[in-house]
Amino acid sequence: MPSATSSSLDIVVIGAGLGGLAAAISCALGGHKVTVLEQARELAEIGAGLQITPNASRLFQQWGIDKVLEPLAAEPTFLAVHRYSDGKVLALQKDFDKKIRAKYGAPFLDLHRVDLQKTLAQRAKDLGVKLRLNSKVTSVDFEKSTLQLDDGATYEADLLVGADGLWSKCRAHFLKQSGKEDAPLPTGDLAYRIVLNLEDLQDPELRQWVSKPACHFWIGPGAHVVAYSVRGGHQYNIVLLVPDNLPPDVSRSSGDISEMREIFTKWDPILNRFLDNVKTVDKWKLMHRPELDSWVSKKSNFVFLGDSCHPMLPYLAQGANSSLEDGAVLGNLLAVVKGKEQLPEALRLYENLRKKRGEAIVRETFAQRNDFHMMDGEEQEARDKLFAGELGKDEPEVKFPSRWTCPVVQPWLYGYDAKKEVDDALRGSSLVQ
Ligand SMILES: Cc1cc2nc3c(=O)[nH]c(=O)nc-3n(C[C@H](O)[C@H](O)[C@H](O)COP(=O)(O)OP(=O)(O)OC[C@H]3O[C@@H](n4cnc5c(N)ncnc54)[C@H](O)[C@@H]3O)c2cc1C
Incomplete structure (x- = not known):
């Protein structure tokens, strides 16, 4: 365990989601005293799959949890994009697992969210982080560097980290200082x-799809589907992305299976065979938020990360990955900070490194929607022609409508190395003089 010294900062992280736990681990590794406040009574036992890309799995290596997580994951051996109606393969990358490891030095892992959150929480605790459950933050005082819980308890810290997700209370208090407010917006x-x-699956073909990990997309008019194995091929995660018909004030509900089936009746029969096996389903409204002017408080005693400041569509699987990047960059910068007088410079660098990238990823997720959800017609035919021109090649050679294997977007996303970014940013910074 890294030892806290007299120059250690007191850091309080609000939210034990993936971003908050990443920040906690990274800041603790940097030698600081960290407390995480989480409103939930326990870390959820429920959840679904999560695709973890090399920009984040690289961090697991740095945090010493890669060997714990890899056996819990499934590593897709190929990635296929299918036409929705007949399953025709539009794009295919074989040996996806090997190519990703060779290119980025880290794997593409399909994990269950619960396994990831528990592993991060355990690592944080092993590093001396205090994880306080049942601790709901109700207000933040940016002048005094304090926050209050719903039971009246108060915490003071050198740095407060707002990692409380899409519905962030911290964000509401932050904006209130300048008389502003905003709310999550439907996508x-x-x-x-x-x-x-x-x-639970009897069909031998479906069983084979699950036990031989791969990542499949079906793309169609106004909707798409992503499906992949998790937990070493013992579970299958399917996400159906469709037009939102939830009432404006409902962000999550249990789904109606017949309504769900109705949307996909004309889609690939194998997808429908999977859907035949669905007994329960959840429906999540996908939300985003406007960009903030700044992620750092005027007194440099508060900073945002994750969904609280850059929630996105899950169409590139980057919400959690970019939150983990945020946490890693923050901790790596704070590792060279010797006292709170250096926080303004450290947080300035954090915002420089993270805000532009986080917001660019958000925009890219909307661009991916445009390319995946095209109505049948001329534009879609041109897209599919572009796909067809690259089919059979080892790797696509042109800017590609599936950013998952695009030679421009994929390296920008997966090649990001939080440690290197910080090392480069610190060169010439007053923090290391
Ligand atoms: C359908 C779907 C599929 C997705 N798939 C992927 C994927 O494959 N890959 C990927 O990278 N991302 C994916 N995402 C996105 C990803 O889940 C989120 O971007 C990520 O979890 C955000 O992490 P976070 O820590 O910022 O926020 P959260 O995970 O929302 O965590 C916030 C935490 O703060 C706590 N909290 C909130 N308010 C308070 C308070 N007042 N006091 C104390 N605690 C509080 C919450 O209880 C929660 O634990 C997907 C999202 C969806 C909807």
Whole structure:
């Protein structure tokens, strides 16, 4: 365990989601005293799949949890994009797992969110982080560097980290200082989230799809589907992304299976065979938020990360990955900070490194929607022609409508190395003089 010294900062992280726990681990590794406040009574036992890309799995290596997580994951051996109606393969990358490891030095892991959150929480605790459950933050005082819980308890810290997700209370208090407010906005889409157990599937072909990990997309008019194995091929995660028909004030509800099936009746028969096995499904409204002017408080005693400041569509699987990047960059910068008088410079660098990238990823997720959700017609035919021109090649060679294998977007996303970014930014900074 790194030892806290007299120059250690007191850091309080609000929210034990993936971003908050990443920040906690990274800041603790940097030698600081960290407390995480989480409103939930326990870390959820429920959840669904999560695709972790090399920009984040690289961090697991740095945090010493890669060997714990890799056996819990499934590593897709190929990635296929299918036409919605007949399953025709539009794009295919074979040996996806090997190519990703060779290119980025870190794997593409399909994990269950619960496994990831628990592993991060355990690592944080092992590093001396205090994890306080049942601790709901109700207000933040940016002048005094304090916050209050719903039971009246008060915490003071050198740095408060707002990692409280899409519905961030911290964000409301932050904006209130300048007389502003905002709220999560509908993206127009919702997600049906499904997890199937291998042991419950009888159909041999479906069982093979689950036990031989791969990542499949079906793309169609106004909707798409992503499906992949998790937990070593013992579970299958399917997400159906469709137009939002939830009432404006409902962000999550249990889904109606017949309504869900109706949307996909004309889609690939194998997808429908999977859907035949669905017994329960959840429906999530997909939300985003306007960009903030700044992620750092005027007194440099508060900073945002994750969904609280850059929530996005899950169409590139970057929400959690970019939150983990945020946490890593923050901790790596704070590792060279010797006292709170250096926080303004450290947080300035954090915002420089993270805000532009986080917001650019958000925009890219909307661009991916445009390319995946095209109505049948001329534009879609041109897209599919572009796909067809690259089919059979080892890797696509042109800017590609599926950013998952695009030679421009994929390296920008997966090649990001939080440690290197910080090392480069610190060169010449007053923090290391
Ligand atoms: C359908 C779907 C599929 C997705 N798939 C992927 C994927 O494959 N890959 C990927 O990278 N991302 C994916 N995402 C996105 C990802 O889940 C989020 O971006 C990520 O979890 C955000 O992490 P976070 O820590 O910022 O916020 P959260 O995970 O929302 O965590 C916030 C935490 O703060 C706590 N909290 C909130 N308010 C308070 C308070 N007042 N006091 C104390 N605690 C509080 C909450 O209880 C929660 O634990 C997906 C999202 C959806 C909807």
